[in-house]
Amino acid sequence: MNPVILFILGVAFVAVGVAASIALHEVGHLLPAKLFKVRVTKYMIGFGPTIWSRRKGETEYGFKALPLGGYVAMIGMYPPNKEDGGVRPSSTGMFQTLASEARSAAHEEVGPGDENRVFYKLPVWKKIIVMLGGPAMNLLIGLALTAVLLMGFGISTPTTTLADVSKCQVTEGESVDPDSAACKPTPAAQAGLKPGDTILTFDGKDAGTWAELSTRIRASAGRTVEITVQRDGRTVTSEVTPVLSSRPVIGDDGRQAKGTDGKPLYQEVGFLGIGSQTALVPQPASSVLPMAGENIKQISGVILNLPARVAGVAQAAFSSEPRDPNGPISVVGVGRVAGEVAAMEEVPVQARLATLVGLLAGLNFALAVFNLIPLLPLDGGHIAGALYEGVRRRIAKLFGKPDPGAFDIAKLLPLTYVVAGLLMAMGALLIYADIVKPVNLFG
Structure with missing residues (x-):
């Protein structure tokens, strides 16, 4: 087969795999939210304008124009103002305005009978399960693909x-x-x-x-x-x-x-x-968890040193220095690697498929670990907020003080926007580097 066609097929394989991984990540949030009776208004893959959607029950399911992620919209993500029980603050400061707009959006679809179906009223442990569902789904996908790789294809x-x-x-x-x-x-x-x-x-x-x-x-x-x-x-x-x-x-x-x-x-x-x-x-089933653990360990090492790694990518992208093959890459870089693997006609088809499956397994482990970083807007940030709420309530109960109520995570929105901006900048840098100075894995 023509190497160009093989390259395109490799890229398409990873593109479909990434889309499926994102969709299942959001299912990981959707299922426990519905199980705990939270009203979910939207389940969307991608961002930007909606290109297709269909309403089933109380939830709208659809696809957006930019397939760069996904989201599940739940009502009442943020609690109302502590001062007046509403969604509008008494102050007109910039930070208060940001929190106010977020609360307003979170409560605009709360209707009669939804008072006990808002996210912020969930017990702490239920909040953690809902937010942990996405990374857990990616972890399960990674384990399943690792099992296919080791037990089905085998190790070279x-x-x-x-x-x-x-x-x-x-x-x-x-x-x-x-x-x-x-x-x-x-x-x-x-x-x-x-x-x-x-x-x-x-x-x-x-x-x-x-x-x-x-x-x-x-x-x-x-x-x-x-x-x-x-x-x-x-x-x-x-x-x-x-x-x-x-x-x-x-x-x-x-x-x-x-x-x-x-x-x-x-x-x-x-x-x-x-x-x-x-x-x-082919390897025994007992080899799956150790291999997955080693994969997660390596990915965690990259993420723990992410600022330095990204700086190294920036330096390589704007100089003659080579890229670190063990450094972070974007989805564009992953697609390029997949295309190169698929186009290696001298390598048996089975070995090429095994490499692509391993690539998707590693990508899902990376999504799981990255989303657990305790910073908003990542899942780990919401989990950290829920844990803080639980600790605060326990301390209040221990000292006989009134229940402080749900933690108002909307107050952290300024930090959320900063982190989101940094993540977008990092993504743009990695995509640029993967185009002008791609990682050379095959010599």
């Missing part, structure tokens, strides 16, 4: 079948013509090993996994050992003598480790000159 795992056999011994960064006199054959080439051979035994023992085999090869420098391979349906036995060679130290993340000075680390180990083929190996 090195096998003991050879993908390549190096002809010449070379040091890091050097290049030697294999047909020249300067080419010193590798032990594997001298032993007659060929691509497609499957190593059965090494030094009289079963080859085991590629990692086990590599460990034994590295420990056998200078010692002649017997090696048995399967080639074209027959068994071939020969002898090899691994040579002592400087090889990269590989860390737990699969990348070359670096020292405290930032320089790549090497070690002197036994070397044959072989590379393995990889295969997708």
